[in-house]
Amino acid sequence: MSGLDITDLSKHYGSFHAVKSISLGVLPGEFVVMVGPSGCGKSTLLRMIAGLETVDGGMIRVGDMDVTHAEPSKRGVAMVFQNYALYPHMTVDGNMGFGLRMAGASREVIAAAVSRAAGILRIADHLPKLPKGLSGGQKQRVAIGRAITRAPKIFLFDEPLSNLDAELRTRMRVELGRLHQDLGATMIYVTHDQVEAMTMADRIVVLRDGEIEQMGPPLDLYNRPANRFVAGFLGAPRMNIVAARIVAAEDRVVTVEAACLGRIPLELDVTEGRALLPGEPVTLGLRPEAFRGGDLPLRLIVQLVESLGRETLVHGHPIGVGTALGDPEGNGGDGAEDALVIQLPDQQRPRMGDAFEARTDRRALYLFDADGRTRRFARVG
Ligand SMILES: Nc1ncnc2c1ncn2[C@@H]1O[C@H](COP(=O)(O)OP(=O)(O)OP(=O)(O)O)[C@@H](O)[C@H]1O
Ligand SMILES: [Mg+2]
Helix, strand or coil: CCCEEEEEEEEEECCEEEEEEEEEEECCCCEEEEECCCCCCHHHHHHHHHCCCCCCEEEEEECCEECCCCCHHHCCEEEECCCCCCCCCCCHHHHHHHHHHHCCCCHHHHHHHHHHHHHHHCCHHHCCCCHHHCCHHHHHHHHHHHHHHCCCCEEEEECCCCCCCHHHHHHHHHHHHHHHHHHCCEEEEECCCHHHHHHHCCEEEEEECCEEEEEECHHHHHHCCCEHHHHHHCCCCCCEEEEEEEEEEECCEEEEEECCCEEEEEEECCCCCCCCCCCCEEEEEECHHHCCCCCEEEEEEEEEEEECCCCEEEEEEECCCCCCCCCCCCCCCCCCCCCEEEEECCCCCCCCCCEEEEEECHHHCEEECCCCEEECEEECC
């Protein structure tokens, strides 16, 4: 088992800087999930690790071996793509054994490896078929099987489940988790799926514009996002962001005012960050699930109700509480939204157009300064 070390890795396409000096260490056996908006460089990074893309600067090591400029087949890395990339004219058997055949393995070794992988993935019955005779989920298993037979040191997955329907996706997610356990292999997995990221990852890496915004265990990132971008990126529905302003600041205690929440005194964590001064525009974050009661009432005009059975999502415009902010809809701030989403743990059905009051707790608030950085605080008063 090997880990992966990436140091100052960089990639330009012409004048466009797609990957900006990224450094990342992946432990042997670790499952790392990479997430980030479309175009942030996830696939480029995987392709550089796989050797399918040249590197402008930096170093890639697999275990102790510098593979920065090595041939793809010499890296001990196997990649699984979103579109499966199977050879259409080859049977499942032929597709799965392809890598080993290219590497010059004997017929017996190939047969044993294919049979083992087919067993793990439960596709043994399909070995004589051509890819066109398989369902999407079966094709993806073949693509994963082709990676397994090569016994790579590191598996790279680029959105492997995104072409599958919801149910199959869930099943494959569980199976991939099991595969990771059984093989004990190092895996790097790119996805847009929140559930995959939260449930499969030992660590999540959040990328944005070719740089790492934050990395850490899923719940650390969810509970303690470093900034507003990470806070908004992890979690579905997204965290609500509300425009606010610092209206008073004395020592560590600042009073934050938001049109829909009124004035809230918060005691900042002394150990971090610069002082927040009166007048500074800030934002407050509230996760949709944070409305389960508490000291802060929030009223909104219901615009849309989504009943999901186990829970209900209420979308609406917040109603101001008559503060000096003079912006009754609570919008206008950088990155702030004018509609909020509240997740209720039951089957309430508030009527569209009605005012709806929910209560949240100030301990559930997130505070982001004008630069979007998270500012931690203790509860006051
Ligand atoms: N061969 C290429 N030539 C020029 N630009 C490219 C090339 N490949 C990627 N890019 C650009 O580099 C950036 C990163 O692309 P990449 O495919 O890595 O994004 P991604 O994070 O995988 O996005 P998605 O989530 O949509 O798959 C994008 O802006 C893309 O347009
Ligand atoms: Mg991609």
